[in-house]
Amino acid sequence: MYQSQAVIGITNARKNPPLEQCVWPADAMNNIPDWVYTSQAIYDQEIERIFRGDTWNFVALEAEIPNPGDYKRGYVGATAVVIVRAEDNTISVFENRCAHRGAEFCRSSQGNTKEFVCPYHQWSYDLKGNLQGVPFKRGINKVGGMPADFKNADHGTRQLRVATRNGVIFATYSDKTPPLEEYMTTEIVEEFDVPFSGKKLKILGYCRNELPCNWKMYHENLKDPYHATLLHSFLVVFGLLVPGIKSIVFADKAHGRHGFMASAKPDEIYATVADDDKAQMRSFSDNLRLRDERFLDYVREFKSPWSANMMTMWPNLIVQRQMNTMGVRQIIPNGPNSMVMQWTMFGYEDDTPEMTRHRLRQGNLMGPAGFLGLEDNEALKFVQEGLRNSSTDNNVVKLDAGHQGTARNLISESCIRSLYQYYRDVMDIRAAEKAA
Ligand SMILES: [Fe+2]
Missing domain, CATH: 2.102.10.10 (Rieske [2Fe-2S] iron-sulphur domain)
Structure with a gap:
């Protein structure tokens, strides 16, 4: 396994409590304690209860073997x-x-x-x-x-x-894990089958990088449409995701552990953004232009209303599509303060050479140095650094408060709340009583 190259130092002892001291703060739905991301005892329990528990873990694409x-x-x-x-x-x-x-x-x-x-x-x-x-x-x-x-x-x-669906291979340690489709839930299967329809895949390449952050932060990142318009200049400047766009984020209704975030981009390349919204988005710039506009060509190849979608399948798979670039990302946990991301980009066996070229060109959006991948990596590192040694211990997830699961607006943390409700249950973590 990888050794962390992180420059961040030793975790403060208060951020590394034993399990018996891990009590979720009161108002559990709207708060996440730092030890969720930094405790070795919590990490060890996750390996046993989640990765070796009743879960289907993504391991490979059939096209690789x-x-x-x-x-x-x-x-x-x-x-x-x-x-x-x-x-x-x-x-x-x-x-x-x-x-x-x-x-x-x-x-x-x-x-x-x-x-x-x-x-x-x-x-x-x-x-x-x-x-x-x-x-x-x-x-x-x-x-x-x-x-x-x-x-x-x-x-x-x-x-x-082992179980497979349309060319994707999963494995589980547990005899009690339900059949794959039941585990996925119908709403996730429906979206999963869009890129994985049974058409033969063609592997286009790999990337692999270490991120000095807790593995769950990546799940949260893809259940967090709020950051997308604020952090990712490329998304907003080139109109892939702008405020007011048609979008959805949902978690599976049965457990809230899987997620799906999608958006439908307008047809024009450069975004039309209201001045009021621009003022709130420091990452927006009116002056950026593409040297090669073919980069954003969008060939509508699926019966899907979405131009982009990111699916998280608990506990370790991300299925990504941004226009015509597609891939899977595998989360490999590496201790509480580190994870490794394995990216596998693919197209289809019957793609024309031009389509393969187009997918590869557009693939520059993704990967550790991708126009969209880059900022997430750095932001998540900043979060881990921020909470490892601070004197305060709590994260606030109050956007769109009172809602869990599906949100059709971008300024929402409803699916992060769903995930942690499930997580507390599977990890058997009790919440503190609310103060009288
Ligand atoms: Fe992001």
């Missing part, structure tokens, strides 16, 4: 796994940990193989993660070696349950 023997090295939460297509075309996901002495045996990020061999003592595993070979199992001249009752079948890798 199209042929038998193809594999990808990945993560479920912070745990290294391997995603493999076996000879019989089934997909397996198992921990990238040798059953012997624990080495991560798969070292390449992608490839094709007939078996996995641990580099340390050369124990070998088949494509489903079963132990198949132990060198000198019976010793030399029957001296040494494994006990007579040692059975390979008892010493395979830890294997996860």
